[in-house]
Amino acid sequence: MAEESLKVTNFIRDIINEDIKNNKNNGNVVTRFPPEPNGYLHIGHAKSICLNFGLAEEYKGRCHLRFDDTNPVKEDVEYIESIKEDVKWLGFDWGEDLYFASDHFDRLYEFALELIKMGKAYVCSLSADQIREYRGTLTEPGKESPYRNRTIEENLDLFERMKAGEFNDGEHVLRAKIDMCSGNLSMRDPTLYRIRKVRHHRTGNKWCIYPMYDFTHCLSDSIEGVTHSICTLEFENNRPLYDWILDTLGMDCHPQQIEFARLNLSYTLMSKRKLLELVEEGHVTGWDDPRMPTISGLRRRGYTPEAIRDFCGRIGVAKRDSMVDLSLLEHCIREDLNKRAPRVMAVLNPLKVVIINYPVDGVEEVDALNNPEDADAGKRKIPFTRELYIERDDFREDPPKKFFRLAPGREVRLKYAYYIKCEEVIKDKETGEVMEVRCTYDPETRGGWSEDGRKVKGTLHWVSADRSIESEVRLYDHLFTKEDPSDIAEGDDCRNYLNPDSLTVLRSCRVEPSLAGSLPGSRFQFERLGYFCVDPDSGENMPVFNRIVSLRDSWAKIEKKIKEG
RNA sequence: UGAGGUGUGGCCAAGCGGUAAGGCACCGGGUUUUGGUCUCGGUAUUCCCAGGUUCGAAUCCUGGCACCUCAGCCA
Numbered sequence: 001m002a003e004e005s006l007k008v009t010n011f012i013r014d015i016i017n018e019d020i021k022n023n024k025n026n027g028n029v030v031t032r033f034p035p036e037p038n039g040y041l042h043i044g045h046a047k048s049i050c051l052n053f054g055l056a057e058e059y060k061g062r063c064h065l066r067f068d069d070t071n072p073v074k075e076d077v078e079y080i081e082s083i084k085e086d087v088k089w090l091g092f093d094w095g096e097d098l099y100f101a102s103d104h105f106d107r108l109y110e111f112a113l114e115l116i117k118m119g120k121a122y123v124c125s126l127s128a129d130q131i132r133e134y135r136g137t138l139t140e141p142g143k144e145s146p147y148r149n150r151t152i153e154e155n156l157d158l159f160e161r162m163k164a165g166e167f168n169d170g171e172h173v174l175r176a177k178i179d180m181c182s183g184n185l186s187m188r189d190p191t192l193y194r195i196r197k198v199r200h201h202r203t204g205n206k207w208c209i210y211p212m213y214d215f216t217h218c219l220s221d222s223i224e225g226v227t228h229s230i231c232t233l234e235f236e237n238n239r240p241l242y243d244w245i246l247d248t249l250g251m252d253c254h255p256q257q258i259e260f261a262r263l264n265l266s267y268t269l270m271s272k273r274k275l276l277e278l279v280e281e282g283h284v285t286g287w288d289d290p291r292m293p294t295i296s297g298l299r300r301r302g303y304t305p306e307a308i309r310d311f312c313g314r315i316g317v318a319k320r321d322s323m324v325d326l327s328l329l330e331h332c333i334r335e336d337l338n339k340r341a342p343r344v345m346a347v348l349n350p351l352k353v354v355i356i357n358y359p360v361d362g363v364e365e366v367d368a369l370n371n372p373e374d375a376d377a378g379k380r381k382i383p384f385t386r387e388l389y390i391e392r393d394d395f396r397e398d399p400p401k402k403f404f405r406l407a408p409g410r411e412v413r414l415k416y417a418y419y420i421k422c423e424e425v426i427k428d429k430e431t432g433e434v435m436e437v438r439c440t441y442d443p444e445t446r447g448g449w450s451e452d453g454r455k456v457k458g459t460l461h462w463v464s465a466d467r468s469i470e471s472e473v474r475l476y477d478h479l480f481t482k483e484d485p486s487d488i489a490e491g492d493d494c495r496n497y498l499n500p501d502s503l504t505v506l507r508s509c510r511v512e513p514s515l516a517g518s519l520p521g522s523r524f525q526f527e528r529l530g531y532f533c534v535d536p537d538s539g540e541n542m543p544v545f546n547r548i549v550s551l552r553d554s555w556a557k558i559e560k561k562i563k564e565g
Numbered sequence: 566u567g568a569g570g571u572g573u574g575g576c577c578a579a580g581c582g583g584u585a586a587g588g589c590a591c592c593g594g595g596u597u598u599u600g601g602u603c604u605c606g607g608u609a610u611u612c613c614c615a616g617g618u619u620c621g622a623a624u625c626c627u628g629g630c631a632c633c634u635c636a637g638c639c640a
Contacts, residue, residue, distance in 0.1 A: 014581095036639085127638095128637080131638075136636075139568095182568080183569085187568095191637085191638050212638075212640090233570075233571090239569090261633095314577080316578050318571095318577090320572070324589090325575085325577075328589045372601095372602080458600080459599065461599075530601095551599075553600075
C-alpha cells in the first residue's frame with residue numbers, strides 16, 4: 001500500500017516500540033477492532049480499523065474482529081453482516097480471528113463466580129434509581145449499598161438464581177465491590193451483570209443475564225491474548241476498572257488499554273444515534289445515502305478504500321480532541337482518482353451549439369485520451385456532429401474579465417475536436433434565455449490544435465447532440481450547513497442545520513456514448529467537472545451518476561472575487 | 566467544588582533540553598488541448614498565560630487559565 005509511506009509516527013507506535021524493546025508480550029502485537037453490532041460503520045470507525053489492522057500488519061501481529069454483542073436489546077445480525085462487509089471492503093482481513101463477546105459468555109460467568117468467591121462482587125437488590133442515588137455525584141462520595149455485605153454463599157445463590165431466570169429484569173444486578181468514595185465514578189461498585197430476559201441474536205435463550213461492557217471487554221481482550229487494546233478517549237475513565245478486573249482475577253494476559261481521540265469531520269456527524277435518526281426520519285434515503293459519512297455511504301458515493309485509508313493515515317493519531325477538515329478527505333479521493341479514473345465527456349446543463357458550416361448529416365470520430373495521467377490507458381473515439389451540447393456555464397453573452405470561455409465573436413477549442421467561433425446567439429423572445437449558440441468551425445484545427453500556432457483562451461468539453469446518452473446526475477453537498485453540527489446550544493437541534501441543498505438532481509444531462517452500459521460502481525472523471533460514480537439506481541437506458549467530488553475550480557474562485565469586488 | 570485528560574499556524578500533526586518537520590487549506594509564478602494534474606515559491610521570531618531552572622526551554626519546575634470526558638442495569 002503506497003499510502004503507508006505517508007504515515008507519521010504516533011504515540012501508540014511509540015508505546016509499542018518501547019514494549020518491543022523491553023520484550024513485553026514476547027514482542028507480539030495483537031490488537032482488535034470491537035464494534036457493537038447496533039449500527040453501520042462510519043468514517044470514524046475507519047480510523048480505528050486502519051489503526052488497529054494497520055498496527056497488526058506493520059508489527060506482523062494480528063487484529064481480531066470482535067463483535068461486542070453484550071446488549072441484545074440494541075443489537076441485530078443485520079449489522080454484523082454490514083460491518084464485516086465494510087471492514088473487508090476497506091481492505092482488511094481478520095483471517096481466523098473473528099470473535100463475538102458472546103463466545104466468551106460461559107467463561108465470563110465463571111469469572112463472575114470467582115469474583116464473588118473472592119468477596120469482590122455481590123448481588124445488589126437496589127433499584128436502578130436507588131443505585132443512582134447511592135452513587136453520589138461528581139463532587140460527593142457515594143454510599144455503600146445495604147446489600148454490599150451479603151455473604152459469599154448468599155451471593156452465589158442469588159447469582160445462580162439470576163442466571164436460572166428466577167427474577168425479573170431489574171430485580172438484582174451483580175456489582176463489583178470496589179470503592180464508593182472513589183473520585184472516579186466508574187469505580188463506585190460498577191454493575192457487572194444485569195438481568196435481561198430477551199433473546200440474544202447468537203446465544204438464543206441460553207442466557208437471561210448479560211455482562212456489561214466493562215466486565216466483558218477487558219476479559220475478552222485477555223482471553224483472546226490481545227496485547228494493546230486501543231479505544232477512544234471517553235473510555236479513559238474506565239481504564240482503572242479495566243485494570244482492576246484483570247488484576248483482581250489475576251489474569252495472565254493483561255492487555256494495555258490505550259486511548260486516542262475519535263475522528264470528527266467538519267459538516268457532518270459521527271454519532272451512530274444521530275445518523276440513525278437521519279435514516280429513520282427520512283432526511284436521507286438510508287445508511288448508504290451518498291451524503292452519509294458511513295462506509296456504505298462513501299462507497300456508494302464513489303469513494304475508494306485506498307482514498308479512505310490514505311485519509312486515515314494522514315489525519316494522525318493523538319489524544320487531542322479535533323475536527324478534521326472535509327477538504328482533506330476530498331483531497332485524498334481526488335488524488336487517487338486523478339491517477340486512475342478514465343476521462344470522459346459529459347454535459348450537466350446542456351446548451352445547444354450548432355456548427356453552421358458543418359454538413360447537416362456529417363459525423364466523424366475524434367480521438368480522445370482516456371487518461372493523460374496514465375500512458376497505458378489508451379484512446380477512444382468520440383463522435384462529432386453538427387449539433388452539439390456544451391455546458392451552459394461555458395457561454396456568456398456578456399463575459400466578465402478573465403472569462404475565457406465562449407462568448408459572441410470569441411473562438412474556443414472543443415477538446416479533441418475543433419476550434420469554434422461564436423457567430424450568433426439565439427434567445428427566447430419572451431424570457432431572453434439563451435436557447436442556442438450558432439458557431440463556425442475551422443476545419444484546419446481538427447484534433448484541437450492549429451498549425452499556425454494560434455492561441456485559444458479556452459478549452460471546452462462537449463458532447464454530440466444526437467450521439468450522446470441522456471442521464472441523471474446527482475450532485476452532493478455537505479449534509480449540514482454548520483461546521484460542527486454536534487455543537488449546539490440547549491434547546492437547539494442539529495436538524496435545524498440540515499443543508500436543504502445537500503442533494504441536487506440533474507435530469508437532462510448528456511454523456512458521451514462510450515458510457516453506455518457502464519456498471520454500477522464504475523468511476524470516471526467528467527472532464528473539467530469532477531469525479532463521478534455510476535449509482536445502482538441506474539436503469540437500462542438511463543445511467544445515474546453520483547458526483548463523488550468536484551475538480552478543484554480556480555475559475556470559481558476568481559469569479560467569486562470579481563463578484564465581491 | 567471530585568476524578569481523569571488535552572492545549573504547537575485557518576484545520577490536522579511531528580517534536581522527547583540544542584534553537585519550530587510534514588499534509589490539507591490559503592496566496593503568488595511556471596507548464597498544460599481539463600481554469601484539472603504537475604511544478605516552483607510564500608505563509609508560526611514562536612509553541613495557552615505568567616514566573617522559574619539552564620549557556621540554551623515548545624520540551625524541565627511552579628502557579629494560573631481554557632477546553633474535553635465521567636453521576637446507563639449503553640458501549
